[in-house]
Amino acid sequence: MARHRFTLLDVFTSERLSGNGLAVVHDADDLPDATMARFAREMKLSETSFVQSPAAGGHYRHRIFMPTGEIPFAGHPSLGTAVAVARARGKRNVTFVQETRAGLQPIDVAVDGDRARVSMLQEPAAFGDELDPEDALGALGLEGAEADPALPPQFVSTGVFQLIACVRDAAALQRVFPDYGAIAQLLGPREAIALYVAHVDAEAGRASARSFLGAAGVGEDPATGSAVGPLQAHVAARLGVGRLEVTQGVEMGRPSTLSTAVEDDRVRVGGDAVVVVDGEVVLDT
Numbered sequence: 001m002a003r004h005r006f007t008l009l010d011v012f013t014s015e016r017l018s019g020n021g022l023a024v025v026h027d028a029d030d031l032p033d034a035t036m037a038r039f040a041r042e043m044k045l046s047e048t049s050f051v052q053s054p055a056a057g058g059h060y061r062h063r064i065f066m067p068t069g070e071i072p073f074a075g076h077p078s079l080g081t082a083v084a085v086a087r088a089r090g091k092r093n094v095t096f097v098q099e100t101r102a103g104l105q106p107i108d109v110a111v112d113g114d115r116a117r118v119s120m121l122q123e124p125a126a127f128g129d130e131l132d133p134e135d136a137l138g139a140l141g142l143e144g145a146e147a148d149p150a151l152p153p154q155f156v157s158t159g160v161f162q163l164i165a166c167v168r169d170a171a172a173l174q175r176v177f178p179d180y181g182a183i184a185q186l187l188g189p190r191e192a193i194a195l196y197v198a199h200v201d202a203e204a205g206r207a208s209a210r211s212f213l214g215a216a217g218v219g220e221d222p223a224t225g226s227a228v229g230p231l232q233a234h235v236a237a238r239l240g241v242g243r244l245e246v247t248q249g250v251e252m253g254r255p256s257t258l259s260t261a262v263e264d265d266r267v268r269v270g271g272d273a274v275v276v277v278d279g280e281v282v283l284d285t
Contacts, residue, residue: 075225
């Protein structure tokens with residue numbers, strides 16, 4: 001057994017106990033994959049992060065585990081982990097390059113005590129298949145006719161594929177009733193992480209969204225940085241809108257604010273973060 005520095009943060013918020021919670025275990029080179037997976041299940045958060053020594057030119061390697069297993073990339077873990085690493089290394093204003101299975105991503109961090117502002121450049125956008133609105137929205141208990149015709153359902157990735165499904169009326173977000181079996185069937189062929197349903201007000205540069213993962217045990221996610229990047233890429237490609245402020249997590253009682261902007265061939269995703277716990281955890285090695 002070994003003691004590891006441990007940080008618990010809320011990301012995409014400046015208020016504790018809102019946003020999306022993240023557990024970060026530092027100096028995790030000695031941890032077996034099985035231990036990391038078990039600890040992620042113990043945390044019961046959408047993701048848990050482990051910081052390891054770099055291997056491909058970054059400042060640190062970032063391993064990300066959902067309760068269901070490791071994933072190649074995620075948004076709020078990337079931002080929260082960068083804040084945790086900056087504080088652990090005594091940095092107030094710093095740019096890190098993290099290593100994930102998706103590649104190398106630059107992350108800018110400005111720390112102010114227990115709070116921080118952080119943003120990252122995600123991977124260049126990749127566009128996959130479009131889906132029938134009846135299938136995409138039907139998995140959420142909505143009708144295909146409720147889809148936004150300017151933003152048809154499509155798999156989009158800025159690091160990992162997500163299914164982006166936009167609705168024409170924001171009120172539809174209040175009537176969502178997810179069928180997790182159907183969601184899993186939709187996501188499976190692309191190994192996508194979430195079905196991200198959003199209403200976009202292109203003129204105002206604002207959107208509201210909800211995010212549903214492909215397993216009832218994980219369920220709804222209060223702030224999904226790896227999906228808001230694809231949403232921004234989708235909106236930019238279809239409507240030419242290069243900047244959004246996105247609200248998520250309201251229905252869960254964990255309101256979150258995610259900011260996005262197109263920079264060349266990448267999307268920058270950012271927001272606030274706040275530390276909830278600083279301490280140690282003892283894990284088997």
